[in-house]
């Protein structure tokens with residue numbers, strides 16, 4: 001955990017400016033149910049995009065397939081922000097060609113960050129996963145929504161309030177809260193709890209809970225929902241923080257599963273409150289990165305496999321964006337007239353970032 005503490009210290013040292021727009025009481029955008037709500041929500045079918053790139057191959061309605069990355073992409077980008085699942089790995093398997101591709105990008109001097117909305121692991125947990133897949137990624141390059149929740153609480157000086165956090169979620173959130181010394185309970189410990197709902201029965205809640213953090217929770221139950229409801233509705237000033245609001249997730253590769261949007265929706269439904277969203281597509285993490293590194297947003301490219309989080313995260317925040325087809329979004333869905341979220345480019349996988357190189361090898365073979 002030592003590395004994580006170091007990373008957190010580094011991160012939090014520069015978090016103040018990045019997180020200041022989301023001081024308590026500010027209003028926040030929420031994306032639920034897979035639909036896009038925000039500045040990039042465009043009705044009426046595909047909207048024309050203004051691509052910064054010069055050479056393209058149009059394969060669909062205004063979305064361009066990457067064919068000449070050495071000309072159109074790599075010279076224009078200093079920093080790549082990669083989503084993980086569906087971009088770097090699928091489930092527990094690294095996608096073919098990714099380790100070599102990351103090495104090539106580093107050799108070109110590109111910076112890269114790995115940003116995931118999955119809150120079930122802490123950054124330490126993700127570092128282990130990168131290691132287990134043979135990917136040499138420094139801990140400082142990893143950003144999870146569990147970390148973002150802790151960083152937000154740190155920025156808003158939650159610890160100084162002397163309050164506690166009630167967690168609807170898994171161990172990743174707990175580990176990140178431990179690192180900043182914020183007391184918490186709930187989470188996995190409340191797995192399987194069933195409130196007594198006989199006549200006159202009630203759930204007693206802790207009046208010192210000052211924030212409820214809601215992340216993906218494979219053991220969500222009515223007790224947790226009731227406990228969160230009591231804290232938010234009855235504890236004055238209690239915050240409602242969502243790690244993310246993804247509509248669906250991919251627990252297995254066989255089908256889509258209800259994502260954290262369903263957990264957040266349950267709490268929203270019984271409190272009438274909008275959460276503070278700290279993961280993608282909220283601007284919190286990109287503001288933090290830009291603040292920490294002094295980055296020019298137009299020199300950053302967001303790469304992901306989801307339209308409603310990854311690409312929206314890019315388009316809403318003034319970044320370049322690229323959708324890969326190695327995850328959950330099909331080419332058909334991307335190019336359909338129902339889709340209103342348009343990346344600058346799309347590619348089969350980030351391995352295609354060096355497709356020109358492959359073409360040269362083939363041509364000379």
Ligand SMILES: [Mg+2]
Nearest residue numbers: 083085086305
């Ligand atoms: Mg993904």
